[in-house]
Amino acid sequence: MKIAVCIKRVPDSETRVKIAPDGKSIDEAGVKFILNPYDEFAVEEALRRKEKAGAGEVVVIALGPAAAQETIRTALAMGADRGVLLQAERIPADGLQTATALAAELKAGGYDLILFGKMAIDDYNHQVGPMVAELLDLPCVTTVAHLEIETGKGTAEREIEGGVEVVEFPLPAVLTTDKGLNEPRYPALKGIMAAKKKPLEVKPTTIAAGGLDVVALMPPPERQAGKIVGEGAAAVAELVRLLREEAKVL
Amino acid sequence: MSRVLAVLEQRDGALRKVSHEVVTGARRLADAFSNSTVDALVMAAGAVRGADAVGGFGADKVITLTNAAFGTYAPEGYARTIVDRVKAGGYDAVVFAASATGKDLAPRVAARLGRPLAQEVIDVAVESGAVIAIRPVYAGKALLKIKIAGSPAVLSLRPNVFTPVQRPKAGAAEAAAVDGSAGRVVVKQIKAAPAGTLDVAEAPIVVSGGRGLKEPANFKVLEELAAAFGGRAAVGASRAVVDAGWRPHADQVGQTGKTVSPTLYVAVGVSGAIQHLAGMRTSKVIVAINKDKDAPIFKVADYGIVGDLFEVVPKLTEEIKKLHG
Numbered sequence: 001m002k003i004a005v006c007i008k009r010v011p012d013s014e015t016r017v018k019i020a021p022d023g024k025s026i027d028e029a030g031v032k033f034i035l036n037p038y039d040e041f042a043v044e045e046a047l048r049r050k051e052k053a054g055a056g057e058v059v060v061i062a063l064g065p066a067a068a069q070e071t072i073r074t075a076l077a078m079g080a081d082r083g084v085l086l087q088a089e090r091i092p093a094d095g096l097q098t099a100t101a102l103a104a105e106l107k108a109g110g111y112d113l114i115l116f117g118k119m120a121i122d123d124y125n126h127q128v129g130p131m132v133a134e135l136l137d138l139p140c141v142t143t144v145a146h147l148e149i150e151t152g153k154g155t156a157e158r159e160i161e162g163g164v165e166v167v168e169f170p171l172p173a174v175l176t177t178d179k180g181l182n183e184p185r186y187p188a189l190k191g192i193m194a195a196k197k198k199p200l201e202v203k204p205t206t207i208a209a210g211g212l213d214v215v216a217l218m219p220p221p222e223r224q225a226g227k228i229v230g231e232g233a234a235a236v237a238e239l240v241r242l243l244r245e246e247a248k249v250l
Numbered sequence: 251m252s253r254v255l256a257v258l259e260q261r262d263g264a265l266r267k268v269s270h271e272v273v274t275g276a277r278r279l280a281d282a283f284s285n286s287t288v289d290a291l292v293m294a295a296g297a298v299r300g301a302d303a304v305g306g307f308g309a310d311k312v313i314t315l316t317n318a319a320f321g322t323y324a325p326e327g328y329a330r331t332i333v334d335r336v337k338a339g340g341y342d343a344v345v346f347a348a349s350a351t352g353k354d355l356a357p358r359v360a361a362r363l364g365r366p367l368a369q370e371v372i373d374v375a376v377e378s379g380a381v382i383a384i385r386p387v388y389a390g391k392a393l394l395k396i397k398i399a400g401s402p403a404v405l406s407l408r409p410n411v412f413t414p415v416q417r418p419k420a421g422a423a424e425a426a427a428v429d430g431s432a433g434r435v436v437v438k439q440i441k442a443a444p445a446g447t448l449d450v451a452e453a454p455i456v457v458s459g460g461r462g463l464k465e466p467a468n469f470k471v472l473e474e475l476a477a478a479f480g481g482r483a484a485v486g487a488s489r490a491v492v493d494a495g496w497r498p499h500a501d502q503v504g505q506t507g508k509t510v511s512p513t514l515y516v517a518v519g520v521s522g523a524i525q526h527l528a529g530m531r532t533s534k535v536i537v538a539i540n541k542d543k544d545a546p547i548f549k550v551a552d553y554g555i556v557g558d559l560f561e562v563v564p565k566l567t568e569e570i571k572k573l574h575g
Binding site: 011013014016017019026037038093094095099121122123124127128129130131133134135139140141142143145155157158159160161162163164166168169170179180210211212213214218219220223224225227228229230231232233235236237239240242243244247249250 | 349360395448505548564
């Protein structure tokens, strides 16, 4: 089984967001970058599928700055076979441009499965996987939380409001992974050492800005700290009164 | 004249409520363009209950497109049908719900149209003929204001943000059958959650629990409080308790879970880690119940009670029941 996993380098979820002087991006000083958490499920799933098939290759592909090599090494340390960095100075706000660059790289790869995390925890774009599928004319299931693969086809489960959709699709296919699909492994020391020697190809990539212009990155409206209504069960009656009469939400 | 297409959703032949918000958002966008109309489109296997009501939320026309394969979500069939309509109709904007279906469908449509997509939009405007959208990034730790150059603008709207506005005018109706298959990706079955279960992303009231609940069985206390709201509340959870396996991931609120904007968010035994606050700070009113008076959750809460949740929550449940009794 030949599997591609598209990953992204993102700021850690505990990052305090500080807006850069340009007013359009975050100040990256002191920010710790990690492998996008949803992509970990994609890497893990690819490794399990390859292990189950007993043969194959897991290729990790990222679009991003030179520093994204580190992110690729993390996936290689988990067990992926080789990496490709589409090196670009910045990732555009327009996900279709990212999808276009990835699709060009994936097109001739002969992959049985192309996996993505369901979204990146920085831009929340929630779109690159299915866009790549459309550009390559491949079937696609997003936010997969359970997966079964047989010869030439698969069954996936995805969470919808108030239930779970059970979806069938033929291979090759593009899937985006949700939390719950598996429990990603931690890279072992042996894996980290081995990852240093695995092939990582860097391809300079020019990426168009696309049709989305960032006007501003702004802090969210401040929430005023409210009031402590009181202590213990005795405060409940007053809380309910405030919710009814002041906040008017009951 | 400009035109906006609102893509509605149905389940089991009934219009989903989030569609009222989509029409409301589409109407707001249409009003921001000058002299603009809203067409609402729903795909189904037959007539859709409740579809005629969207005229009252600002749709000038409701279009029902039927196909035997469209009873459940058919990603490729739906995308093809919408793209055909958009190309034929000369729309300036296409608006989806940022629901499980909408977030899957919108990228397919945008890619087929070769257009950028703004997902999870919380506000829209038009400046010099271009659509301006505001959407949360970094799980709401920042807001991104973007200009969508060219036409059509493709957007999905975050649930619970565009409060439906009733208008006196009724819309026209159009129905047509469409040809073609569901496509290669086929929904075989929907395993429904127990009746009446609301999704945390769509519920108007969310009652969330964290480590303070001490053990999984104690979430019963929160389920009872949620039930007291009479079918309007969902039970959410912090990442800590989801990672511990106490609650399903579908219930997780925060940066690696769902970002929610309910009318009322009640955080119980949740300390308020930065990634959790990011996921719920856009709630209209936040109530925190925690035994630690220094817990960060109190910094974003409108109302707080310091105390033992096992005493406070049952009392609150009792008071809410009185209101609804």
